[in-house]
Amino acid sequence: MNIMVYVEDLAKKAKHASIILRTIPAKRKNQALENVALSLDKNRNSIISANKKDLENGNKAGLSDALLDRLALNDPRIDGMIQSVREIAALEDSVGQIEGVKRPQGFTLEKVRVPIGVIAVVYESRPNVTIDAAALCLKSGNAVILRGGSEAIESNRRLTLIIKEALKVSGLPEDAVGCIDRKEHEGVHWLVKQEGYVDLVIPRGGESLIKKVVDEATVPVIKHYKGVCHLYIDEEADLGMALDVVYNAKVQRPGTCNALETLLVNDKVSEVFLPMVREKLQKVQLRGCARTRKILPRIDLATEDDYYAEYLDLILAVKVVDSLEDAIGHIETYGSNHTDGIISQNINKIQKFVEMVDSAVVTVNSSTRLSDGGVFGLGAEIGISTDKLHARGPMGLKDLTSYKWVVRGNGHTRE
Amino acid sequence: MNIMVYVEDLAKKAKHASIILRTIPAKRKNQALENVALSLDKNRNSIISANKKDLENGNKAGLSDALLDRLALNDPRIDGMIQSVREIAALEDSVGQIEGVKRPQGFTLEKVRVPIGVIAVVYESRPNVTIDAAALCLKSGNAVILRGGSEAIESNRRLTLIIKEALKVSGLPEDAVGCIDRKEHEGVHWLVKQEGYVDLVIPRGGESLIKKVVDEATVPVIKHYKGVCHLYIDEEADLGMALDVVYNAKVQRPGTCNALETLLVNDKVSEVFLPMVREKLQKVQLRGCARTRKILPRIDLATEDDYYAEYLDLILAVKVVDSLEDAIGHIETYGSNHTDGIISQNINKIQKFVEMVDSAVVTVNSSTRLSDGGVFGLGAEIGISTDKLHARGPMGLKDLTSYKWVVRGNGHTRE
Numbered sequence: 001m002n003i004m005v006y007v008e009d010l011a012k013k014a015k016h017a018s019i020i021l022r023t024i025p026a027k028r029k030n031q032a033l034e035n036v037a038l039s040l041d042k043n044r045n046s047i048i049s050a051n052k053k054d055l056e057n058g059n060k061a062g063l064s065d066a067l068l069d070r071l072a073l074n075d076p077r078i079d080g081m082i083q084s085v086r087e088i089a090a091l092e093d094s095v096g097q098i099e100g101v102k103r104p105q106g107f108t109l110e111k112v113r114v115p116i117g118v119i120a121v122v123y124e125s126r127p128n129v130t131i132d133a134a135a136l137c138l139k140s141g142n143a144v145i146l147r148g149g150s151e152a153i154e155s156n157r158r159l160t161l162i163i164k165e166a167l168k169v170s171g172l173p174e175d176a177v178g179c180i181d182r183k184e185h186e187g188v189h190w191l192v193k194q195e196g197y198v199d200l201v202i203p204r205g206g207e208s209l210i211k212k213v214v215d216e217a218t219v220p221v222i223k224h225y226k227g228v229c230h231l232y233i234d235e236e237a238d239l240g241m242a243l244d245v246v247y248n249a250k251v252q253r254p255g256t257c258n259a260l261e262t263l264l265v266n267d268k269v270s271e272v273f274l275p276m277v278r279e280k281l282q283k284v285q286l287r288g289c290a291r292t293r294k295i296l297p298r299i300d301l302a303t304e305d306d307y308y309a310e311y312l313d314l315i316l317a318v319k320v321v322d323s324l325e326d327a328i329g330h331i332e333t334y335g336s337n338h339t340d341g342i343i344s345q346n347i348n349k350i351q352k353f354v355e356m357v358d359s360a361v362v363t364v365n366s367s368t369r370l371s372d373g374g375v376f377g378l379g380a381e382i383g384i385s386t387d388k389l390h391a392r393g394p395m396g397l398k399d400l401t402s403y404k405w406v407v408r409g410n411g412h413t414r415e
Numbered sequence: 416m417n418i419m420v421y422v423e424d425l426a427k428k429a430k431h432a433s434i435i436l437r438t439i440p441a442k443r444k445n446q447a448l449e450n451v452a453l454s455l456d457k458n459r460n461s462i463i464s465a466n467k468k469d470l471e472n473g474n475k476a477g478l479s480d481a482l483l484d485r486l487a488l489n490d491p492r493i494d495g496m497i498q499s500v501r502e503i504a505a506l507e508d509s510v511g512q513i514e515g516v517k518r519p520q521g522f523t524l525e526k527v528r529v530p531i532g533v534i535a536v537v538y539e540s541r542p543n544v545t546i547d548a549a550a551l552c553l554k555s556g557n558a559v560i561l562r563g564g565s566e567a568i569e570s571n572r573r574l575t576l577i578i579k580e581a582l583k584v585s586g587l588p589e590d591a592v593g594c595i596d597r598k599e600h601e602g603v604h605w606l607v608k609q610e611g612y613v614d615l616v617i618p619r620g621g622e623s624l625i626k627k628v629v630d631e632a633t634v635p636v637i638k639h640y641k642g643v644c645h646l647y648i649d650e651e652a653d654l655g656m657a658l659d660v661v662y663n664a665k666v667q668r669p670g671t672c673n674a675l676e677t678l679l680v681n682d683k684v685s686e687v688f689l690p691m692v693r694e695k696l697q698k699v700q701l702r703g704c705a706r707t708r709k710i711l712p713r714i715d716l717a718t719e720d721d722y723y724a725e726y727l728d729l730i731l732a733v734k735v736v737d738s739l740e741d742a743i744g745h746i747e748t749y750g751s752n753h754t755d756g757i758i759s760q761n762i763n764k765i766q767k768f769v770e771m772v773d774s775a776v777v778t779v780n781s782s783t784r785l786s787d788g789g790v791f792g793l794g795a796e797i798g799i800s801t802d803k804l805h806a807r808g809p810m811g812l813k814d815l816t817s818y819k820w821v822v823r824g825n826g827h828t829r830e
Contacts, residue, residue, distance in 0.1 A: 019747075023770045101792070107781055109791055116803050117773075199803050220635065220804050241826040248828035332434075341822075354821055355438045358532075366522055366824025375829070376524055376820070377516070388531050388614050388817035389635050390805040402803035405791070406769055407756075409781025411656040413663035414790070 003182060007190040010145055010178045011197035014118045017173035018143035022115055024172065026093040032170035033089035033135055037082045039166040040131070043158075044078055050158035051127065058151050070125045071152055081131045084380070088135040091379040094398045095141045107409035113401045115141030117199035120191050121382075122147045122213055124205040127155040133202075134163050134177045136382050140400035143176045145198065147191055150183040157181040192217035202383050207310075222395070224360075224386040226310040227257030227338035229368040232327040232353065234344035235268040241365060242343040243276050248367040249341075250284055255312045257384060258339050258361075258371040262307060262317040264327045270320045271295055277318070284314045291320035307334040324349050328356045337386045339363060339371035339393075360386050360393035418597060422605040425560055425593040426612035429533045432588035433558035437530055439587065441508040447585035448504035448550055452497045454581040455546070458573075459493055465573035466542065473566050485540045486567055496546045499795070503550040506794040509813045510556045522824035528816045530556030532614035535606050536797075537562045537628055539620040542570040548617075549578050549592045551797050555815035560593040560613065562603055572596040607632035617798050622725075637810070639775075639801040641725040642672030642753035644783040647742040647768065649759035650683040656780060657758040658691050663782040664756075665699055670727045672799060673754050673776075673786040677722060677732040679742045685735045686710055692733070699729045706735035722749040739764050743771045752801045754778060754786035754808075775801050775808035 001009075040047070051073040058068050100110040119142045121133040130146055137144035148156040160179035167174050180187045192201050195218045203213040207225050214221055231249060233242045249260035265273055274295045278286065286292075287302040299318075306317040307330070321327045324342075331340050341363030342353040354362050361371040371394065373381025378396025385391045391399040416424075455462070466488040473483050515525040534557045536548040545561055552559035563571040575594035582589050595602045607616050610633045618628040618638050625638050646664060648657045664675035680688055689710045693701065701707075702717040714733075721732040722745070736742045739757075746755050756778030757768040769777050776786040786809065788796025793811025800806045806814040 019771070019773075022773070103790070103792060105785075105790070107785065114773075214633070218629070220802065222804075238826070244826060245828060252829050354527075356434075358434075358437075358529075359819065361820040361822065363822040364824060366822050366827035367829050369829035370520075370522065370822050370824070370827060371820070372829075375518070375520070377518060387635065389637070392817055393820045402807055404774065405776040405786070405808045407776065407778040407781050407785050409779060409785070411653070411659060412781035412785060413660060414667050414782050414784035414787075 003184045003186045004190045006182065007180065007187060008194065008197075010180065011118065011191070011194040013175035014143040014145050014178050015197040017175035018115065018117045020173050021141050021143055021176050024141065026095070028170065028172070029093070029139055029141065030089045032167055032172050033085050033138060035166035035170050036131075036135065036163050037085045039162045040078060040082050040085070043162050044075065047078060047155065047158055047162070048073060050154040053154040054152050061151070063151060067125060067151070071127070071155070073127055073155060077128065081128050084128070084132055085135045088132075088139050088380050091139065091397055093139065094401050105412060107407055107412045110406040110408065111403050112406055114404050116400060116402050118143045118145065118197060119400065120145045120147065120194075120198050120201045120219070122188055122191070122201065122203045122205070122209065124149040124209065125152055127152045127159060129204065130156045130159045130179070131163075132380065133382065134160075136380055136397060136400060138176060140397050142400055143178070145178040145180065145191060147180040147188055153181055153183060188213065189216055192219055192221070195219055204383055222383065222385045222387055222391060224257065224336070224338055224384045226336050227259070227384075228261045228308065228310050228334060228336040229258060229338055230262045230264055230331050230335060230340040231260055231368065232264040232321075232324070232331075232342045233266060233269060233273055234324065234342060234346065234349055235266040236346040236349065237269065237343040238345060239269065239273050239276065242273065243280055245343060245365070245367050246277060247280055249369055250281060250316050251314070252367075252369055254314050256369070257310070258368050259312070260316065260368050261309065261311055262319065262334065264319050264321050264330055266327075267291070267320050267322050274318070281316065284316050286316050286318055288318040289320060292318045310336070324352060328353065331357055331359070335359065338384070339368045341366065341368055360384070418599045418601045419605045421597065422595065422602060423609065423612075425595065426533065426606070426609040428590035429558040429560050429593050430612040432590035433530065433532045435588050436556050436558055436591050439556065441510070443585065443587070444508070444554055444556065445504045447582055447587050448500050448553060450581035450585050451546075451550065451578050452500045454577045455493060455497050455500070458577050459490065462493060462570065462573055462577070463488055465569040468569040469567050476566070478566060482540060482566070486542070486570070488542055488570060492543065496543050499543070499547055500550045503547075503554050503795050506554065506812055508554065509816050520827060522822055522827040525821040525823065526818050527821055528813075529819050531815060531817050533558045533560065533612060534815065535560045535562065535609075535613050535616045535634070537603055537606070537616065537618045537620070537624065539564045539624065540567055542567045542574060544619065545571045545574045545594070546578075547795065548797065549575075551795055551812060551815060553591060555812050557815055558591045558593070560595065560606060562595040562606055565598040568596055568598060603628065604631055607634055607636070610634055619798055637798065637800045637802055637806060639672065639751070639753055639799045641751050642674070642799075643676045643723065643725050643749060643751040644673060644753055645677045645679055645746050645750060645755040646675055646783065647679040647736070647739070647746075647757045648681060648684060648688055649739065649757060649761065649764055650681040651761040651764065652684065652758040653760060654684065654688050654691065657688065658695055660758060660780070660782050661692060662695055664784055665696060665731050666729070667782075667784055669729050671784070672725070673783050674727070675731065675783050676724065676726055677734065677749065679734050679736050679745055681742075682706070682735050682737050689733070696731065699731050701731050701733055703733040704735060707733045725751070739767060743768065746772055746774070750774065753799070754783045756781065756783055775799070
């Protein structure tokens, strides 16, 4: 089948499934998720052997060890998937929640939470996203079309079949979870153009993948391009706290989008603070501005590109600034509107920073790594948005719903 | 100046103004709105004389009387604008509203309402939209770029100058309200591509205007294409109520997007109900299916196109259906997901209709004309959305805001 026809067919089937899913109560959706968990457990061997094919192909294709590691599935990782599905089943379902008011004219106006419909998730190597995204969409009553990385195609195909079986056993439409298990690049191209069938696209991955989706999509997209996160160390900061926070933000898990990428230090404390940073972050490569290098002469000079960079690695750009305003200006210019923070004991400066920095998440005296759906108590995270419409920052289950208005009258008309 | 450069320049200025506007408290925004109201009152003559030029040009260009009437300003219409600005000033400002929680880890998590940033509003003839859109955006802390119809260019230019003067007097940035006062069609084209400066585009007008905006935009768009609104008259309807509701929905203001366009009547009551409709809606031209014409032989046959049509006129498509399911199926096929309703006394059928019909607004035993921001108590309406992301149905002031997350810690890091 032609790839365009194939994708359109998937989208139509998902749309049809979404109409059924819309009215399925939470209890039955949770039962289906439990069946997915049981089925994952029962099918460990077939999952691992499908994954082995991906790993062999990846090896032949010369994938890096890091990428092969992200791709690999084993028993502990399948345990993780199962646990994740059960955690998602245990979350609150916002579908059907009603905010109602009686209007003065006498009719009742209800705002009822409903699923969005069909969600397309486009992502890269990790096969566990297949399970997480499917479970989150199912829990929120949405049909989903998955398009993972081509290097994980065997694993994703197998995982999708397991979910479909569990749906069948649970009496839910199998087409509620679809998977583009063909490698043509045009698969994404046609998927993001299915206006009328697909209601939302969530791309997860590198900047180039996301740019491609945004450029080609006619369906709405929620995304973040990258996380160039900043911490500004104010002259009135508790420098001990600042050091611990900088260390955590940069080192605890450098490959994540909420890790620190650029450190801004007020000139008045730079001579004390920068040597502390050099001492504590020994395994981190620092790249500094000219003023930073007056204090730490042995580090590399940061270029303009360094300040735009999302390293996702143990590298940190450093800049000495004259004032809070300069720090805010730097973030406005080089930032990605993801997560940016201030370390200060001065409430006026904190307030100014919080108001002026236009990021999805602003942190005060705390690590940028706290910017996370789990930490925020949203349950599970389908993604992070640096857009300002619909959802901003970490996106939880409720962000996978929309609402409809219901007017209940008794012959009410417009005056 | 080249039109592309001109639009980009407007967008940059608006972006800059939006950064200032972000932190202006409600009191000062309201004062600025009161200054707009005073300034409109003081400048009646210059507004009316600018409008006269538009009317003269429109006359020469052969605009229809209806269009000239929509374009015309006079003292009562300026009174209306002034009143509208004062009503908007009196609304609650959601910017700065905080939902806060203490997380178990000990930090405070706040979700703070913030303006979206820069909103572009693209619309057609009525000059009062210039004032309404500017006032709503200003009230919600957003900068706005207005692009009205070219036939109203003199009026819109004059009105924008009046707003800018009022902003200046109020100490707010004049660039918070921009107006594309050039006629080139490319104005819209470049406006909707200002990603990075413009955060949202709201097109208001006919389907072709909106399609153009959606096709060309890289900035997110919130819109509704059209309102093909249905009422389904169930066999268990109170037919007297049904008749009053149908009359109100079709006749009270047929030119609006929430007016009734297609009437679906259950076969079991069609022989009684359709003659009642014919009798009461005498000034309405009916177009029916073959079964309708067996009962009302003198009306025209409805074509497939009639069921897709948004007449905005005293014309009504009629179809006899066998069941609730057929009615839902018809709405799924021909509807526009705007506003659709059921008239029935059977709560099970009502519930099924409410759950299965995927429209922004679903009405029960009431007129589709109730689907309105004012009637819903949203204060003022910037538009109606049939999208499912961000806002759905009538959009009020709060829908012109986003939120940011603020994490307030005391050295908190990620475990």
